[in-house]
Amino acid sequence: MIFILVLSAASCSADDAPADATNNPNPGGDTPSPPGNEPDKGNETDTEPGNAAGNGEAGDKEPEEVEPPQKQPPTPVFGFIDAHADTISQALLPHNNANLYRNELHVDFLRLKEYGAPVQVFALWCSDAYVDTAFDHTNRMLDFFESEAAKHSDIIEIALTLEDLERNARNNKISAILSIEGGEALMGDVENVDHFYNRGVRIMSLTWNRENELGYGQATGSKEGIKPFGAEVLARMEELGMILDVSHINEAGFWDAHRLSTRPYMASHSNTYAITPHDRNLTNDQIRAMVDSGGIIGLVLYPQLLTQRDNANMNDIVAHISHFINLGAGANLGLGGDLDGFGTMPQGFTCVSSYGFLAEKITESFGEEASLSIMSGNFYDFFVRYYRGI
Numbered sequence: 001m002i003f004i005l006v007l008s009a010a011s012c013s014a015d016d017a018p019a020d021a022t023n024n025p026n027p028g029g030d031t032p033s034p035p036g037n038e039p040d041k042g043n044e045t046d047t048e049p050g051n052a053a054g055n056g057e058a059g060d061k062e063p064e065e066v067e068p069p070q071k072q073p074p075t076p077v078f079g080f081i082d083a084h085a086d087t088i089s090q091a092l093l094p095h096n097n098a099n100l101y102r103n104e105l106h107v108d109f110l111r112l113k114e115y116g117a118p119v120q121v122f123a124l125w126c127s128d129a130y131v132d133t134a135f136d137h138t139n140r141m142l143d144f145f146e147s148e149a150a151k152h153s154d155i156i157e158i159a160l161t162l163e164d165l166e167r168n169a170r171n172n173k174i175s176a177i178l179s180i181e182g183g184e185a186l187m188g189d190v191e192n193v194d195h196f197y198n199r200g201v202r203i204m205s206l207t208w209n210r211e212n213e214l215g216y217g218q219a220t221g222s223k224e225g226i227k228p229f230g231a232e233v234l235a236r237m238e239e240l241g242m243i244l245d246v247s248h249i250n251e252a253g254f255w256d257a258h259r260l261s262t263r264p265y266m267a268s269h270s271n272t273y274a275i276t277p278h279d280r281n282l283t284n285d286q287i288r289a290m291v292d293s294g295g296i297i298g299l300v301l302y303p304q305l306l307t308q309r310d311n312a313n314m315n316d317i318v319a320h321i322s323h324f325i326n327l328g329a330g331a332n333l334g335l336g337g338d339l340d341g342f343g344t345m346p347q348g349f350t351c352v353s354s355y356g357f358l359a360e361k362i363t364e365s366f367g368e369e370a371s372l373s374i375m376s377g378n379f380y381d382f383f384v385r386y387y388r389g390i
């Protein structure tokens with residue numbers, strides 16, 4: 001299904017959109033899908049175009065008329081979808097004092113725009129210095145992002161809904177999704193979930209590395225599960241439609257969150273523990289549980305989560321992808337690079353502009369369909385599952 005979405009979208013814009021500028025350069029930047037070359041369309045098509053047409057006009061449509069069904073707006077083409085970047089907190093560090101349009105960090109709007117209509121999740125994270133004032137600081141970060149996005153509203157919009165994502169893609173705009181990394185921002189008040197939801201935040205992790213009012217981050221080494229306030233917050237998030245992110249929580253907290261969740265959830269930036277045994281990575285059991293509940297996992301580029309050697313490279317990423325696929329998580333895998341969340345990049349990466357090379361590497365190793373799925377299709381399907389329940 002995933003691949004069909006992307007491929008049929010590409011053909012849509014070729015057929016009926018006036019400018020093929022909307023058919024943006026795709027992850028690689030160098031046109032991986034030539035117009036006439038979409039051979040795999042037949043394989044799974046019955047999962048896509050056919051089924052939803054079952055609204056009334058069942059039997060009377062026989063063969064012929066192979067025209068596109070046109071029952072829904074064209075499926076969007078996303079340059080990529082990435083579930084985690086720390087660019088906001090990096091930009092605000094006094095020694096960086098950067099804007100978000102053009103900077104020396106890993107991500108800025110200009111480089112995102114190279115991908116046409118990507119989706120970038122921007123995290124709001126409080127360093128130790130701001131834990132005591134986390135609510136105010138998170139609001140300041142939101143103010144900053146809003147004002148940066150407003151200055152460049154011709155190329156970027158904050159997406160609040162699935163429809164926003166789809167519209168931005170059709171308009172060839174960047175979608176920004178806001179997430180909170182660590183529930184410290186709530187300062188112990190469940191009403192602040194509503195506050196941040198109303199300010200546009202759509203994803204939140206209960207903890208970062210440390211302990212907070214909600215639970216225990218993985219770095220605490222705690223075997224305790226999430227706290228009552230964490231459960232209360234999770235319930236409110238689900239009511240509102242704020243996606244749970246389980247990256248960084250300790251394992252006992254993960255399993256509590258898994259049990260309590262009634263909607264699919266994400267691990268925005270985590271790899272496989274089996275390949276790289278680090279407590280930020282997911283065990284096979286955790287990955288299988290996420291597959292069972294329709295979740296999504298973002299591959300993270302932080303070298304320590306890719307390898308135990310000093311330097312990570314593209315092959316390490318391929319090894320993690322292979323393991324995910326072997327566990328049956330190939331359709332639950334996307335990007336969560338953690339760009340601007342660490343210093344030295346894996347070899348071959350410099351910044352978000354390197355995602356094109358990653359797409360090429362994934363294509364080389366797993367084929368173009370898998371590449372499209374990992375670069376954007378799987379994440380889009382996750383949002384559809386989460387917001388439309390399908």
Ligand SMILES: [Zn+2]
Pocket residue numbers: 181248269338341
């Ligand atoms: Zn993180």
